[in-house]
Structure formats: C-alpha cells, structure tokens
Amino acid sequence: MSRQKRVIMAVIIFGSFIYIVLTQAVHILGGAPGEPVHPEIRKFCSSASRKNVNIEYEDSNLPVIYVVTPTYRRPEMVAELTRLGQTLTMVKRIHWIVAEDSHTCSPPITSLLDRLGLSYTHLASPMPEVYRREKYVPRGVSNRRAALQWVQENGEDTGVLYFLDDDNAIDIRLFNEMRLTQTVSMWPVGLIGEYTVSSPVVKGNQVVGFYDGWPAGRKFQVDMAGFAVNIGYLKKQKKVTMPYIAGHEEDGFLKSLNLNLKDIEVKADGCTNILVWHTRTAKNPSRTLRLAHHQATNIKPLTDNMRKMGRLTMSAEQRTNLKFLVQLGKTPSEALGMLQKVYGMRQCHAHVFLSGARGSKRAGRTWKMTPGVEDPQRAGMRPMLSVSSRWCVTIVG
Numbered sequence: 001m002s003r004q005k006r007v008i009m010a011v012i013i014f015g016s017f018i019y020i021v022l023t024q025a026v027h028i029l030g031g032a033p034g035e036p037v038h039p040e041i042r043k044f045c046s047s048a049s050r051k052n053v054n055i056e057y058e059d060s061n062l063p064v065i066y067v068v069t070p071t072y073r074r075p076e077m078v079a080e081l082t083r084l085g086q087t088l089t090m091v092k093r094i095h096w097i098v099a100e101d102s103h104t105c106s107p108p109i110t111s112l113l114d115r116l117g118l119s120y121t122h123l124a125s126p127m128p129e130v131y132r133r134e135k136y137v138p139r140g141v142s143n144r145r146a147a148l149q150w151v152q153e154n155g156e157d158t159g160v161l162y163f164l165d166d167d168n169a170i171d172i173r174l175f176n177e178m179r180l181t182q183t184v185s186m187w188p189v190g191l192i193g194e195y196t197v198s199s200p201v202v203k204g205n206q207v208v209g210f211y212d213g214w215p216a217g218r219k220f221q222v223d224m225a226g227f228a229v230n231i232g233y234l235k236k237q238k239k240v241t242m243p244y245i246a247g248h249e250e251d252g253f254l255k256s257l258n259l260n261l262k263d264i265e266v267k268a269d270g271c272t273n274i275l276v277w278h279t280r281t282a283k284n285p286s287r288t289l290r291l292a293h294h295q296a297t298n299i300k301p302l303t304d305n306m307r308k309m310g311r312l313t314m315s316a317e318q319r320t321n322l323k324f325l326v327q328l329g330k331t332p333s334e335a336l337g338m339l340q341k342v343y344g345m346r347q348c349h350a351h352v353f354l355s356g357a358r359g360s361k362r363a364g365r366t367w368k369m370t371p372g373v374e375d376p377q378r379a380g381m382r383p384m385l386s387v388s389s390r391w392c393v394t395i396v397g
C-alpha cells in the first residue's frame with residue numbers, strides 16, 4: 001500500500017472513531033433537544049370508573065375521550081379543577097387524567113375526583129429540576145408526558161386523546177366534534193396571542209397553514225387545546241414525545257406523530273367557530289395569615305383547610321420557628337427541610353431569604369442578609385425573614 005493510501009485509510013478510521021465518540025457523547029449528555037437525560041419520576045395514584053350517573057353516560061358504542069389536564073399546587077388549583085371537573089360531568093364517555101406536577105397526588109384533588117364520580121386517573125410527575133431553573137419553564141410537560149405513557153398503555157384504540165389545561169374554558173359541544181377523530185383533528189382556540197385567536201387556515205376543507213400570532217418557526221402553530229388525537233393512530237407511531245421546550249410542546253408533540261397537514265381533520269364548522277378558550281386565572285399572591293386572635297374561632301380551621309387546598313401561607317408560629325432555626329445556625333436548606341417536615345410544605349424548595357441588608361443566596365448555601373424580595377418597600381427596614389418559592393410561603397413582618 002502506498003504511503004498516500006495509508007494516510008487516507010488512517011484519516012477514514014480516525015474520522016469514524018471521532019464520529020462514533022461524538023454521537024455517543026451527544027446521546028449520553030443531552031439526547032434529542034428537549035428530551036430528559038435522567039429517568040423521570042412518575043407516580044400512579046388511583047383510577048376509577050364512572051359512578052352515580054345515568055347509564056347513558058357510559059354508552060359503550062361511543063369512543064372514550066381521554067382528557068389530560070396538567071395541574072400544580074397553588075391557591076387556585078382546587079377552584080380551577082372544580083370548575084373544569086364539573087363541566088366534564090356533563091359529557092359522555094370521558095376519562096379524565098389529572099396529572100400533577102408534583103411528587104405526590106394532592107388529597108383535595110383525590111377527594112374532588114371521587115366526589116365528581118367521573119371515570120378518572122390521578123397521577124403525579126414533577127418537573128425535573130433542571131427545567132425549573134430555565135428562563136422559560138416548560139410548564140405542564142413532565143405531567144403530560146406521564147399521562148401520555150398511561151394513555152399509550154391503557155387507552156382504548158378507538159378512543160381520543162385531548163390535552164386540556166386546568167385554566168381553560170370549554171363548550172361541551174367540542175367533545176362531540178372531536179370524538180370521532182381518526183388521526184388528528186383541529187379547531188380554533190379563542191383568547192390567545194396577538195390575534196386573540198389561533199386557528200388552522202382552511203381551504204376546501206383542508207388545513208393549508210395556521211393563523212397564529214406567534215409562528216416561532218413552528219410547523220404546527222397551534223395551542224394545546226386546539227387538537228385531539230386518535231389513540232390507535234397514536235399507538236402506531238414509533239416515538240411519541242412532548243419536548244421540554246417552552247412554547248414548542250404542541251409542535252414537538254405533533255411532529256413526533258409524523259403528521260402531514262393534509263391528514264388533519266377540520267372541526268368546528270370548518271374552523272369558523274370557537275368552542276374552547278385559552279382563559280387565564282389571575283394569580284393570588286400569598287399573604288401572611290394573622291391568626292393570633294383566632295385560635296378559638298372558625299378562622300383557624302378555615303385557614304387550615306386553605307392550607308390543605310394549596311393556599312399555603314406561613315403563620316406567625318412558623319415564622320417564629322424559622323427565626324429560631326436561623327439563630328441556631330441552621331442553613332436555609334436544613335431549616336426549610338425541618339419546616340417542611342413539620343408543616344408538610346413539600347413543594348417549598350426555592351429561596352430562603354433573611355432580609356435587611358444586601359445579597360441573597362439560594363437555599364442550600366448560607367444565610368445572607370437581603371432586601372425583602374417579596375415586599376421591596378420594606379428593604380432597608382428592620383431585618384425580616386422571608387421564604388419565597390413559586391407558590392407556597394411568604395413570611396413578612
């Protein structure tokens with residue numbers, strides 16, 4: 001073999017080696033965009049079939065609609081799910097999958113599901129921490145993915161999958177529209193984005209594009225509430241997924257179904273009617289509870305119930321305990337761990353601040369003096385403690 005040939009051979013072998021190493025590294029370190037590197041935590045809590053209603057609601061000739069609702073603990077959670085769940089009781093052959101972004105299923109939701117008498121599945125799957133730290137958090141993805149797995153394993157092939165967020169508003173006529181979906185069906189969603197509506201563009205009963213205020217390079221410019229999928233069709237696809245990429249969950253999911261625009265079934269009178277709205281509920285800030293004069297009145301059990309329903313606000317008692325723990329020299333994460341153990345605030349894992357001066361550190365490090373983050377006008381006043389996280393606790397004063 002000439003020297004030149006040997007060099008070429010060596011370059012080819014070395015190149016192949018580098019290629020294999022790099023592809024393996026990408027696979028091991030990151031995988032496909034939006035796909036988690038570590039296994040996700042999934043907890044199945046309970047399932048039940050429909051009860052206490054007219055048998056007509058369980059007409060087995062009708063395909064089941066599997067409605068997937070992601071939710072997370074916050075003061076509004078029980079209100080949102082009560083409203084949505086009561087709407088669903090008016091619909092035939094529904095299986096409601098309530099998927100919590102959490103390690104565990106919340107007891108008030110378990111009892112709500114039981115009371116409603118719907119056919120349901122209750123599960124939990126927390127968002128992996130790595131995504132929670134992102135600037136734009138992919139909301140409701142871990143829990144939808146867990147529900148998707150449940151549907152792939154348990155859903156009837158004739159059935160239909162529909163993602164319905166807990167804060168949306170729906171006209172029950174939409175369920176008649178989607179029930180006989182053969183592949184993927186679509187319709188407009190109201191009260192969303194730049195154009196106050198997001199809709200497929202339809203010509204001659206075929207989808208030819210999308211009318212949506214946020215194209216963002218998406219093939220399918222639709223909202224989560226704007227489509228339904230036949231379960232038999234879903235099961236036939238090789239790798240169904242929903243990526244952890246904020247704003248691209250719908251597009252990523254629909255692309256993973258190997259869908260072409262021409263396959264889309266047009267609903268809601270040729271996409272001229274709005275039967276679902278992307279309504280949003282205002283967030284209620286946590287307030288400090290003032291319970292000193294109410295230990296013997298209804299206000300004590302009332303606030304205890306609010307706490308159970310997700311309205312967790314730290315009481316004066318907990319605040320005193322936190323100050324005590326700080327004085328004992330506990331780190332923020334140790335102190336939070338102890339408070340969580342006693343008060344059951346499992347979701348409080350964000351920031352712990354000791355306020356009064358400059359600087360702040362995340363829980364797990366040392367305590368630092370900082371201006372009150374929840375209450376800026378108090379900055380520079382007497383030191384105060386505040387524990388803040390995405391939904392649970394605020395201590396001020």
Ligand code: UGA
Nearest residue numbers: 070071072101137138139140165166167223224246247249
């Ligand atoms: C919009 C879309 O309608 C969502 O389907 C999409 O997941 C979301 O944007 C996104 O791209 O991140 P939007 O109203 O902006 O929804 O978001 P939320 O209503 O706050 O959250 C969507 C769903 O995820 C809700 O059902 C909510 O309960 C749930 N969620 C939200 C969680 O499970 N965990 C969270 O931390 C936040």
Ligand code: MN
Nearest residue numbers: 165167279280
């Ligand atoms: Mn929403």
